[in-house]
Amino acid sequence: MFCGAGGFSEGARQAGFRVKWGIDKDDSSIETFLYNHHNATVYNMEIDEFMSKKIRDAFHVDVLLAAPPCQGFTGANTRGNIIDMTTNMILVMNIPQALDILRPKVLVFENVKGFFNQKKSDEIYKLFVNDLLDIGYKIKTKILKATDFGICQRRERFIMLAVPTESNFPCWPEPTHYINSEVSDQVRANYREMNLLPTPTVDVAFRGLTAATPNMNYIKTVPYHLRRLKSNQIPSTVLCTISPGWDNIHPTIFRYISPRESARLQSFSDTYEFKGNLASQYRQVGNSVPPLLAKAIIKEVKFEIVTLLLIPGWDNIHPTIFRYISPRESARLQSFSDTYEFKGNLASQYRQGNSNTITDVILRFLIDHDEIVEIVETMVKIVEQIKIRRFRINNSKL
């Protein structure tokens, strides 16, 4: 929902999901979304119209992504039309409603930090959370730093995960990157040992792009109130937009950065094309959830959904009898012998059986979803994740 140019969806695609549909009212954003996710269905309309006329026709989704407009919640937004701000705040209330209709396994919600920690949005936040709880979802929230995931930007985002009350939450992603200039030699050596990588600085992010860019406004001097990006640093971006007039002047050339350079700072690959005029392209890029941040979160979501398959309420209905499989049947699928007893209540027994081996579940998940070609790749990734987790747990015990 509020798919914009599709940065969030691109992260989901890179994490291994199929993008089914997107809804947004902005024509150019929808053009970009469709160009880059050409198998998706698009709803180019106001959210109110989608909610009243189209949502019940939309394909089932396992994961619902929602990134409503941040204007109104951003701490930086002290000016602006109060009616616009309130309207944007009210837009978020469509999300619990959509969740109740679609009942996905996970909602991933993204916004600015101010969404939950500001007086002006306090009431909306409470209403939003209460609606989610009322429809039988539970939530967890976290502020994630874009730099922790290899994005050349000091952007912090508010992320909320909502799952049905009886389900487990996906884990938060562990950082994969660190800021090289901010750590000691000892810490750097430890991070390297853990296979963490330095977050790219501006010069690294812009590497390989030609300096000459048609249609760009060249300037003679840097206006006194603006700053240039610094080649060897990671820029801070506190606003929802990267557009001419902000601090985004090229580090070595007298012009604003191009939409492609801006897209590099947001971790889009160069194959991701933006449609519409220059101003719209800047807006689409700046408004996007950085794909690499989205990918990191949604990889964890995928990991959890794989294990969710053996929890009642989901896809584990007996092949010939109209009931869920029993904990014993579930244990058999997990290769436990019948002499192995599980204690605790029913829900707990299902969950315990889940913890021993996930190979069967992974295979079932992949075969059910007709993604045979991905089997090997996904299993390797999952085994890698398990190894990394074990490594971290062992390290934290030291």
Ligand SMILES: C[S@@+](CC[C@H](N)C(=O)[O-])C[C@H]1O[C@@H](n2cnc3c(N)ncnc32)[C@H](O)[C@@H]1O
């Ligand atoms: C933060 S952006 C979404 C970014 C997108 N998720 C991404 O990662 O690229 C918010 C989007 O909400 C859309 N929007 C704002 N008001 C809307 C409304 N009333 N109905 C539908 N879409 C709306 C805007 O056009 C914008 O693309």
